Amino acid sequence: LYFGGIWGGQLQKYRDNRFDAAHEEPAGDAPALGPRVGRLDTRMTGLAEPTREVLILDEHGQPLRADDHARRFFEGPWLHKHQGRYYLSYSTGDTHLLCYAIGDSPYGPFTYAGVILQPVVGWTTHHSICAFGGQWYLFYHDAVLSGGVTHLRSVKCTPLHMAPDGSIRTIDPYGA
Template sequence: MRSRLLLLCAATAIVSASAAVIAQTPAKHGSKEAKLNYGPNARSPEGKRYRSQPLVTSIYTADPSAHVFNGNIYVYPSHDIEVATPDDDLGNQYAMRDYRVLSMDRVGGPVTVGPIALDVKDVPWASQQMWAPDAAYKSGTYYLYFPARDKQLDKNGLGTFRIGVATSKSPTGPFKADPKPIAGSYSMDPAVFTDADGKSYMYFGGIWGGQLQRWKDGTFDPNGSDTDLMQDDKPAISGRIARLNADMKSFAETPRDVQILDESGKPVLGGDHERRFFEASWVFKRGNTYYYTYSTGDTHFLNYATGNNPYGPFTYRGHILKPVQGWTSHHSIIEHGGKWWLFYADTQLSNKNHLRNVKVTELKFAPDGSIPTIDPFLN
């Protein structure tokens, strides 16, 4: 989310015309759909057809974290709202203030938009900007993890991003937030991965507006850089990982770097904007391989790297998704119904960077475990 504006960047490569659109059944919403750029004949400003259609059109959603609970799919997105705030490098135009959960029994089936699951006014420590969340389940309890600004102002008059947790007995909420953020947490984009041994790990962080560059030594620099990271010839800033305690609400260790290596085994450099980490960590396991996936931000790719344990290091493998329409690219990946699925978002419905819509398309793997790059457009 959240950063230097490159208006409506879109992929240019052409994929086979035989590629199928994943048809979605939108939530009911009166006559709004007729006013939107929606349906298999919808076109981008460049005249291209979209690979897939928005899951829902009654609200704007982005940053989808999808999970399979009790055989059904639940998507935990951020909830975009209309604001008059101009686009800027810090993402102030992304002024989301609550969460609503999307649910479906299968990809392609009817999608239900749940009621408000959590509102910023019900989070004691938070001030604004409920950005990309994630969820987890353990022993009868659902956990919602979310970033928000606290009430301690920085040089820009904005709060410092922390990560909170809220709980519910239902996957769609309502969720009750803990009174304080997770101790030792910072930045944004929490994503929780639970391994086969039952241990859970939180991946988090985002540069530029996400403030990760201000935490170089584990202490927040209120006067630190906003966007110019000044390390093009040095190892890129890494996302973070911390194992969670059994309570799923606290870190069992000090967060550490998630290192991404190039094909020579050397750290990807800060100046390598097509491969370096920007935000939106998401981890899944296929066979014995751990896939660390993330967004490159200002170059608008979704990338993946692979490793043999949750901590990495991870070796860069390639692009998962080419640039979508709009600025941000934030995603999740799940297995359901014998297939793998990529959830992502673009700006098809609004043509505005801060009003996005969640989509899904099938993700495939080559025999060697590599992921063929997906084009979000058909032609």
């Protein structure tokens, strides 16, 4: 189970599996927060283990920095498996990107790999990814039909192009 988000999701206040109202979001070159992960119990009604933070690394093997708003995790974690590797995708929040990172374990660490979706009309970029009939799809939402009212969202679906090397082609939601 993956969960967490900063700001409204309060992840910045939830460290070491405890809530502390005094905690703030990291800033500057401090390591960015990652989502939390924990294995569900066999009944899928609770956790079989304590949750832990997921580490997202840059191309040099260093944790993404808190001030790297174009790549750091903000909210909406999703995990899928492709060609034996795990893909963690997530929203960057205030830069409105949907990004992904790749790892060899569902617990990470994951290495940042790129942008899946360019910004959409509206604030959030919540999503899911699945394969159906031999094709991968990205499900997300935007606020085009409401004229940009961010809480009035419309579901979108588009093919996701996975390259033979495992990379994902960036999608421009309104262009080519």
